[in-house]
Amino acid sequence: MKANPIVGQGTPLHRWQTSSHLAHVPVIDILDLVPAGSRAVVVAPHPDDEVLGCGGLLQLLAADRPLQLISVTDGSASHPGSRRWPVERLSVVRPQESAEALRRLGLPLHHLKWLRGGFADSQVAARETQLVDFIERHLHPEDVVFTTWRKDGHCDHEAVGRATVAAAQRVGATVHELPVWTWHWATPEDRLVPWQRARKILLSPAQVARKRHAIHAFASQLEGDPQIGLPPVLAPYVIERLLQPFEVVFV
Numbered sequence: 001m002k003a004n005p006i007v008g009q010g011t012p013l014h015r016w017q018t019s020s021h022l023a024h025v026p027v028i029d030i031l032d033l034v035p036a037g038s039r040a041v042v043v044a045p046h047p048d049d050e051v052l053g054c055g056g057l058l059q060l061l062a063a064d065r066p067l068q069l070i071s072v073t074d075g076s077a078s079h080p081g082s083r084r085w086p087v088e089r090l091s092v093v094r095p096q097e098s099a100e101a102l103r104r105l106g107l108p109l110h111h112l113k114w115l116r117g118g119f120a121d122s123q124v125a126a127r128e129t130q131l132v133d134f135i136e137r138h139l140h141p142e143d144v145v146f147t148t149w150r151k152d153g154h155c156d157h158e159a160v161g162r163a164t165v166a167a168a169q170r171v172g173a174t175v176h177e178l179p180v181w182t183w184h185w186a187t188p189e190d191r192l193v194p195w196q197r198a199r200k201i202l203l204s205p206a207q208v209a210r211k212r213h214a215i216h217a218f219a220s221q222l223e224g225d226p227q228i229g230l231p232p233v234l235a236p237y238v239i240e241r242l243l244q245p246f247e248v249v250f251v
């Protein structure tokens with residue numbers, strides 16, 4: 001098993017802000033990426049990735065395109081060994097946090113269909129074949145699908161990325177990948193990042209503010225468990241990196 005690259009505080013935001021690679025990523029209009037007549041489908045490993053990875057993109061699409069969100073797991077493995085945040089509590093609370101976050105994004109909820117996969121958090125790779133079948137059943141050929149990058153550095157993000165790409169290929173749908181934890185472990189000039197596939201979707205200050213407000217709905221992720229020395233998953237420096245005035249998509 002390869003070492004977990006999501007350790008420490010990761011690459012500081014100011015280093016991304018001075019990245020020449022990032023500065024040269026071309027801007028794209030999300031409505032060109034998701035043409036009229038297409039649905040945007042987001043396949044999220046955990047209840048929060050849809051906001052962390054594409055909370056801006058969802059706001060831009062909401063008025064004009066039907067949206068489908070597939071939450072693969074319930075995120076109940078975020079606080080291993082915690083008595084304050086046991087699995088049973090997280091499995092209830094985390095989907096509720098996602099619902100509140102989507103409301104805070106201001107999405108017209110009648111435009112958004114939400115499906116839960118019921119796969120085990122942190123164990124997605126063990127049932128990847130079943131996940132490909134599951135996603136395939138819910139895709140149409142004209143869909144434009146967004147999921148976590150296959151090399152994002154978290155085992156579930158990578159398994160969901162692989163499974164979604166495979167399912168989309170079977171159906172003939174278009175698929176794009178989103179960096180989430182990449183902002184943590186990668187460096188601004190990192191050759192592991194597929195810069196040539198990167199496109200920027202620009203967000204207005206109001207859209208970034210709504211994304212920030214939505215991220216603060218993930219109360220369980222903003223809190224670790226000091227009793228067992230568990231830091232929060234969404235520490236302030238993690239959140240700041242995800243609130244740049246754009247989102248990046250690997251096309």
Ligand SMILES: [Zn+2]
Pocket residue numbers: 045046049154157
């Ligand atoms: Zn995640």
